[in-house]
Amino acid sequence: MKKNSPFIRYIGIILTIILSSLFFITIYSVDNKYTQSSVQPIDGMLILTEDDLDNNPSNFLIRGWRFYPNVLLTPEQYNENASELYSTYVSIGENTGLTDENGVAPHGYGTYVLTLVLPEKTETYALYLPEIYCAYRLYIDDEEIISIGTPEKDNYNAVTANRMITFDHSGSNAVTVMLAVNNESYIYGGMVYPPSFGTPVALNYQRGINLGLYLAVISIVAFIMIFCLFFAIRHKHQNAVLYTLMCFFTILFIGYPILHTGFTLSVFPWYAIETTSGYIVLFLTILVNNRICRVRHITNVISSAVSAAFCILIFTYTMNASFVSGVFIDLFSNIISCYKLLTAGYLLITGWHNTSEYNEIYRPLFYASLFYASSCVWDRILPMYEPIYGGRFIEYGCLALVLSIGFMLLKEIIQSYSYSMAFAEEKKQMTRQLAMQTEYSAQIKQQYEEKRRLIHDFRQHIRVINSMVNSSDNNELKQYLSELSYEITSDKGAQSIVFCENTAVDALIRYYAGIMDEKGIRSQFHLTIPKKLDISDVELCTVLGNLIENAVEACENQNCGDKSVSVSSTVKGSHLFIVIRNTFNGEIRKFRNCFMSSKGINRPGIGISSSMKIISNNSGSINITNNDSQFQVGITLPLKSET
Structure with missing residues (x-):
C-alpha cells in the first residue's frame, strides 16, 4: 500500500484548518442573525x-x-x-x-x-x-x-x-x-x-430557503441511508449497517426545523431524542472509525464504551432537565464541550496513525475529523451564532463526518461488489468445469464397464472358438468369427465422438452437447482449434463456455420455433475465427450499446462482458449481430507467430 508523504500530510492539515476556519468565520459573518444589519429595539x-x-x-x-x-x-x-x-x-x-x-x-x-x-x-x-x-x-x-x-x-x-x-x-x-x-x-x-x-413575503422567502436547504440535505442523507440499508441486507455488510444507523440518527439530529414547522411536539421525549441523536452519531462514528482504521481491541472497547456511556448520560440528563439547576447546566455544558473536543482528538489520532502507516484511503475521515474539531473550537470562540439559512457549526461538523465515512464506505462497497462479481464469475467457471469433469468421468466409467463386459464375453467366445476348432466345423467357425468381428467393431458406447483435438475445448463442447440434447436443442459443431494460440486453454474455455451458455439460455427462452445452436471455427492466415449462432425469441435488452442480463436484474450481462474483456486482453476482437430470429457472435483471435 502506498504511504503518504509527511510533508503532504502536514500541508493537508494546515489547509484543512485554514479553510474550515475561513468557512466558519464566513458563515458567522454573512449567515448570522446577530451580525445582520437591521434596526434594533431600544428600551422595549x-x-x-x-x-x-x-x-x-x-x-x-x-x-x-x-x-x-x-x-x-x-x-x-x-x-x-x-x-x-x-x-x-x-x-x-x-x-x-x-x-x-x-x-x-x-x-x-x-x-x-x-x-x-x-x-x-x-x-x-x-x-x-x-x-x-x-x-x-x-x-x-x-x-x-x-x-x-x-x-x-x-x-x-x-x-x-x-x-x-x-x-x-x-x-x-x-x-x-x-x-x-x-x-x-x-x-x-x-x-x-x-x-x-x-413583511410576510420576506419572512416566507427566508423560511422557505431555510427549510429547502434542510430538506435537500436530509434527502441526500436519506438516499444514502436507503442505499446502504439495501446493501447491508443483501450482503450482510456490518459497516453498512452501522452507517445506515448513522444516517438515520443524523436525520433525527438535523431534521428539527422541519419537524417543528410541521408539528407541535411535546418537550419530552422529543428534545431528549433530538439532542441524544447527535451524540449517537458520534458514537457510531467512533464504532465505524475503529473498524475501518483497525484500532487495537482494548482501545476499541474503551472508546466505544465511553462514547456509549455518554449517550446514555445525555439522554438521562435531558429527560430529567426539569430537576437540574442553572449551576449544574453550566458545568455540564463545559463537560459536553470537552467531550466533543476529545472525540475530535481521538478521531484525529487514529486517522493520523492510519494515514501514516497504511494508505490514503483514510484521508477523507482524517480531514473530516479536522473539520469537526474546527467546528467545536469555533463554536466556543463564536458562541453568538444563529444561522439564517443554514445549520449550526456542530451540525456542519457532524455532517462532514457522516459524508466522509459514506464516501469511504461507498468505495468499499464498489470494491466489494466488483470482487463479488469476479467471484461469481469464477464460481460459475468452476461449476462448469466440475460439471464437465463429472460428465467426462461418467463417460470414462461407461467405456470402462463396456470394455469389462467385452473382455468377460470374449473369454466365452474363446471357449466357443476352441470347441469349434476341435470339432473341425470350419463353416460354423467362419460364421461365428464374422459375427464376433461385427460385435467387437460395432459402436455400443465404448467409443465417443471427438469434437476437436483440443482436450479442454472437446470436454467443454461434449458437456454442452449433452445439455442441449437433454433440452431438445439441435446442435452442430465443426471445430478446428490449432495448438498455437495466444489465448490460454482456460481463457478460451471461459469465452466459449460463457457464449454457449448464453446461447442455450436464449434457446430455452424461445416460446416457439426450431431451437438450435451451432459452433464453428476455422483458421485463415494468422487468425482463428469462431462463430456461434443460436436462435432466440427476438428480444434483445441493450443499454448504451451494452447487452443487459436476461435474468431479470438491471445490470450488464456478465458472460458477454467477461468474454469481451478476455478477448480484448488477447488482442482479439468480437462482433455481435442479430436479426429477428438468430443471434450471432463472431470472434477473431491471433495465432502465435513463428519464431
Whole structure:
C-alpha cells in the first residue's frame, strides 16, 4: 500500500484548518442573525420607517426587549400594572434561561414585551417565532393570537413549534407584542433564538430557503441511508449497517426545523431524542472509525464504551432537565464541550496513525475529523451564532463526518461488489468445469464397464472358438468369427465422438452437447482449434463456455420455433475465427450499446462482458449481430507467430 508523504500530510492539515476556519468565520459573518444589519429595539420599543422596511423587509428582534420576571401578564394586567412591576431589558440569545431576582435560572416564568412603531399606512406584517423551549401565549395588542402549550402553573403543559403569524396594521397607533412564557421542563427557557419581524413575503422567502436547504440535505442523507440499508441486507455488510444507523440518527439530529414547522411536539421525549441523536452519531462514528482504521481491541472497547456511556448520560440528563439547576447546566455544558473536543482528538489520532502507516484511503475521515474539531473550537470562540439559512457549526461538523465515512464506505462497497462479481464469475467457471469433469468421468466409467463386459464375453467366445476348432466345423467357425468381428467393431458406447483435438475445448463442447440434447436443442459443431494460440486453454474455455451458455439460455427462452445452436471455427492466415449462432425469441435488452442480463436484474450481462474483456486482453476482437430470429457472435483471435 502506498504511504503518504509527511510533508503532504502536514500541508493537508494546515489547509484543512485554514479553510474550515475561513468557512466558519464566513458563515458567522454573512449567515448570522446577530451580525445582520437591521434596526434594533431600544428600551422595549422598535421604530420602523418605510425606508427601513424597504431596505430590510426582515428584521431580527435581538436587543431591547422589556422583560417582566416571575409574572405571566395578560394585556389587561399589563395595561393596569406595568408601571408597578419590576422589569429589565434583555437581549435574545445572551442567556438560555429566564431571569429572576437571583440571577439567571433555566426554569421560571415571565413576560416579554416589545412596542412596535410602524409606518402610518395599512399594511400586513409578519412575526416569526422559532422554537421556544417552554409553553407560551402570544398577544398582539389586546388580542391573544396563538397559544403553544399551557403556560399557567396550575395547568402547565410544555410543547414547542415554529410559528409565523400575520396581522394587519393601520393608523398611527403603536403595536404591542407580548409573550408570556413558562418553563418548568427543559434546560433552556424563554426566547433562546431571535424572532424575526417584517413583511410576510420576506419572512416566507427566508423560511422557505431555510427549510429547502434542510430538506435537500436530509434527502441526500436519506438516499444514502436507503442505499446502504439495501446493501447491508443483501450482503450482510456490518459497516453498512452501522452507517445506515448513522444516517438515520443524523436525520433525527438535523431534521428539527422541519419537524417543528410541521408539528407541535411535546418537550419530552422529543428534545431528549433530538439532542441524544447527535451524540449517537458520534458514537457510531467512533464504532465505524475503529473498524475501518483497525484500532487495537482494548482501545476499541474503551472508546466505544465511553462514547456509549455518554449517550446514555445525555439522554438521562435531558429527560430529567426539569430537576437540574442553572449551576449544574453550566458545568455540564463545559463537560459536553470537552467531550466533543476529545472525540475530535481521538478521531484525529487514529486517522493520523492510519494515514501514516497504511494508505490514503483514510484521508477523507482524517480531514473530516479536522473539520469537526474546527467546528467545536469555533463554536466556543463564536458562541453568538444563529444561522439564517443554514445549520449550526456542530451540525456542519457532524455532517462532514457522516459524508466522509459514506464516501469511504461507498468505495468499499464498489470494491466489494466488483470482487463479488469476479467471484461469481469464477464460481460459475468452476461449476462448469466440475460439471464437465463429472460428465467426462461418467463417460470414462461407461467405456470402462463396456470394455469389462467385452473382455468377460470374449473369454466365452474363446471357449466357443476352441470347441469349434476341435470339432473341425470350419463353416460354423467362419460364421461365428464374422459375427464376433461385427460385435467387437460395432459402436455400443465404448467409443465417443471427438469434437476437436483440443482436450479442454472437446470436454467443454461434449458437456454442452449433452445439455442441449437433454433440452431438445439441435446442435452442430465443426471445430478446428490449432495448438498455437495466444489465448490460454482456460481463457478460451471461459469465452466459449460463457457464449454457449448464453446461447442455450436464449434457446430455452424461445416460446416457439426450431431451437438450435451451432459452433464453428476455422483458421485463415494468422487468425482463428469462431462463430456461434443460436436462435432466440427476438428480444434483445441493450443499454448504451451494452447487452443487459436476461435474468431479470438491471445490470450488464456478465458472460458477454467477461468474454469481451478476455478477448480484448488477447488482442482479439468480437462482433455481435442479430436479426429477428438468430443471434450471432463472431470472434477473431491471433495465432502465435513463428519464431
